Amino acid sequence: MAQLRIALAQVNPTVGDLDGNADLIVEWTRRAAEAGAHLVAFPEMMLTGYPVEDLALRASFVEASQRALERVARRLAGEGLGDLPVVTGYLDRRTVGLVRPGQPAGSPLDGAAWLHGGEVLVRSAKHHLPNYGVFDEYRIFVRGDRLPVVRVHGVDVATVICEDLWQDGGPVGVTGAAGAGLLLAINASPYERNKDDARLDLCAERAREAGCALAYVNMVGGQDELVFDGDSVIVAADGTLLARGPQFTEHLLVADLALPSADPSVRPGRTPVDARDGTTITVDRHELSARPLPAYAVEPQTVAPPLDDHAEVYAALVLGTRDYVRKNGFRSVILGLSGGIDSALVATIASDAIGPQNVHAVLLPSRYSSEGSVTDAEDLVKRQGISSRIVPIGGMVEAFEAELDLHGLAEENLQARIRANVWMALSNEHGHLVLTGGNKSELATGYSTLYGDSAGGFGPIKDLTKTMVWELARWRDTQAGDGGPPFLHPFAQEPIPEAIILKEPSAELRPGQLDRDSLPDYAVLDPLLVDYVERDMGRDALVAAGHEPALVDRVIRLVDLAEYKRRQYPPGPKITPKNFGRDRRLPITSRWRERGPSAR
């Protein structure tokens, strides 16, 4: 056996910020060197950030990534870090092989590189491209066909990328035959509820399959609509968990591993191998240091305990909100505070994410607002120390009604849109990002006004059912005071007044209005929404799963109508590449800018 100290840098890059991401690589490589690591690994697409969407199809962006990779290799050596091997993700392109019609322009690759001694030692690219759920990688990447195996202090280390672990065959299938002593997987794997166990199980299974230990480094941070949760892991060849990083925070996971020594008779070179998925993978062997290290004393392993379900979801919301604000170049947010549970939870998440001093609430009472709405909202403002102002909308409503004769929903929607006008005007005047407070239950059923309460840049609770909104509000109140998790602001008392949690939900757009006049009880609605929207179950399957048939029919009607209405009214026309077609798919918060040839 040979010893190796590996460092997994679960860090938070920003899409398009090539210079800033390169700075992160240098900074965390230095930390790894200071920790005595013999190898440091960064996430998938570290240098460009992830997801890059259609930016991968722009030649100038691919070339900028290629140049940035060479530059960061030189810079590491220049700063005395050239002896420590670095594995990092970046964007590359394929230059050999046929360009086929229908393949992504420029043949972009989701690349991995080993950097050493100021140079790029070996390059490879993701073989299995995910193209489901949030992934559309057949659109922007072509597949790689190489498994790098690099000998480091007498250990053969193979590297693969994210989806390569999730599908059979390909480079992981070849790893065992290649006799690797360690399989290193670099990832940008988004958070889903309860996905962490699936990842650990997968790593254990692939380690057993490859017959070697597996180190899995994941990205952390919010990027556009995704949140990456870190949670990097290292498992032994028999699948045993050896080390685990924390969730939702940057971390350098350092672990001492005892790994099989490489067979000295196996020499550098390229060998094609049948990858058992209809393709051929070339094993590409390099040697940095042939001899095992002299024995050294190992440090204890870290196994960070996973967060419980409420803490995990709340931490994801806080990180997603903070990074959306920050990566979009904002420092402060504004939101309408109605006195209801949804806007109360959004304000609290915002306070936790960017500090209460950067949260601006606006109270917009109308003739239908209850007395309690304003006093409860003011209680929350005081508990959290956020800033607030009151803007009564009565005069504005009357000015519209002087010109228009409106009834029913048209009148209700008008109030919601006037409120949105106010917070958008204050956003434009003062530069705050608008947060919007819709939850998944009301958005799914269409209980919301387009260009009204749904208007805003980011909706922190848009993926929470109303049931979950209540649960998280209650959970957050239990965490008040010092000694709570580090991702929470240490409020002295419960940040959400109990009156807000206990009150019956109402949109307050007409006298005595209650959610239950229009919607089924959330206790039966929410499980049905999960099955219909998240699990994509059809009508018969929903009934077979035990949902009441009349309710199923009613909710399907509501959801389908809301969905088609939402699509009838897109956010306003988008510019499209062609004269007719869909909009360009570019990342939301990218920092990439086209620059002249003088740029670095």
Next chain:
Amino acid sequence: MAQLRIALAQVNPTVGDLDGNADLIVEWTRRAAEAGAHLVAFPEMMLTGYPVEDLALRASFVEASQRALERVARRLAGEGLGDLPVVTGYLDRRTVGLVRPGQPAGSPLDGAAWLHGGEVLVRSAKHHLPNYGVFDEYRIFVRGDRLPVVRVHGVDVATVICEDLWQDGGPVGVTGAAGAGLLLAINASPYERNKDDARLDLCAERAREAGCALAYVNMVGGQDELVFDGDSVIVAADGTLLARGPQFTEHLLVADLALPSADPSVRPGRTPVDARDGTTITVDRHELSARPLPAYAVEPQTVAPPLDDHAEVYAALVLGTRDYVRKNGFRSVILGLSGGIDSALVATIASDAIGPQNVHAVLLPSRYSSEGSVTDAEDLVKRQGISSRIVPIGGMVEAFEAELDLHGLAEENLQARIRANVWMALSNEHGHLVLTGGNKSELATGYSTLYGDSAGGFGPIKDLTKTMVWELARWRDTQAGDGGPPFLHPFAQEPIPEAIILKEPSAELRPGQLDRDSLPDYAVLDPLLVDYVERDMGRDALVAAGHEPALVDRVIRLVDLAEYKRRQYPPGPKITPKNFGRDRRLPITSRWRERGPSAR
């Protein structure tokens, strides 16, 4: 040689409307029978409409399509049309072979079927899946691996689907070796400017490659963000154009073809063939009628002349607008009429699309509106006979300003958002669809207000540069009176007042405001936008193409900023399948509804 009269039904299905689309199949099959056709072909995904997006991943929808196919086969026979072979597109699923991780749920297929004698004779599916531009088919389909060859009156007819023509290898590569006498391609190919010639060239090339005549039937109609233009063609084995359908209108293209007789020694059965793209295609031979028809007198061929460029683009806008309104279940539209060229052209397109009696204009003058704005708008209203009302916004602006102290852009945006509130309120009150008037030049450069002038369900001119807006307005005015193309309303005089075409562009949101204070001249801006947005050229490439460097840098900044701003503010939160992720991708105007087991 053998004779065959083929009918290509370029018709307009609606996504999700299985019953309505089946009705179209029966109706147009009857027309084909009445025209004496021996074979009738419908577009790709005829039975479900196209594009179905993620609906393909819902089991209940796939099963409904399968049942609808069997039902329409029986219905054709029941109505006395069972002897006429029908080729149609539909949605199916693969039931054999491995389900691999990462493959679309339920293995959906973009299918083609031959119907005859009340039954489904043979099924196949698209082999090459497009996954670029507006297409994401790796996400929703798995590939087919069969080439049906059906003997009809002694002619072997092979069928393929759309993208199968555009890529090398696969079923088209096998057609020649299979000795087909006619290659029939069914398509849902969206309109792009100047694409029609590419299609004809492609058909000619593939006909020569396969060594047989090629019949290409395309869908027609607007569906969500796409417009299908028809323009079906038939070419001879040497690539000569034999027949061509009109653009942008439903049509039955009937042609008498003289085709090679099939080799009687080649019998029904299945033969696997190397498809020269790394896959194996099974040639699946069937026989409906072995003997050539007795000689009959042929009808003259139709070759519809293509529209010129302005007429073609305008026709696409009219059809796209009409079908967006109609397929979304609306009968009327409302729009703000400012007296400027953009809203004037939108009103005119709407009048042409759904008739002036269904177009409702609202004039929203403010303190900054010029005298001419109102009188020019009223002149247009009178020329076209649309209905209109005036809603001055001064009182509403004052009501906001009484509560808020706004300056500069915040004040300008407020006016635009108040106008949007008015038309949304009238839309909610009266049930009109809101049309919005932004053009591509101003949307691309961010010269537009979110939730303001950009608010609305459909933007007919969102993909036109300002230069093209002027060109089309001038062109439309030349077509006044009777005798114009059939897709135009026969206005007695020019529908757009010349004063509107000639005036200098202004947003009229502050005193004396002109577009040229904020934007480069459209004559230099628009070509640069085309190169940057449509051709995705980087900074250096734009300069090399002759654009002035300082202008390139300025416009890139404007476009990138507008693009990121548009993405910062999505239309309001969307519901997502998972807790974090992108929204569900469902078609906008689908008529599909989950129904109970009692539904047909």
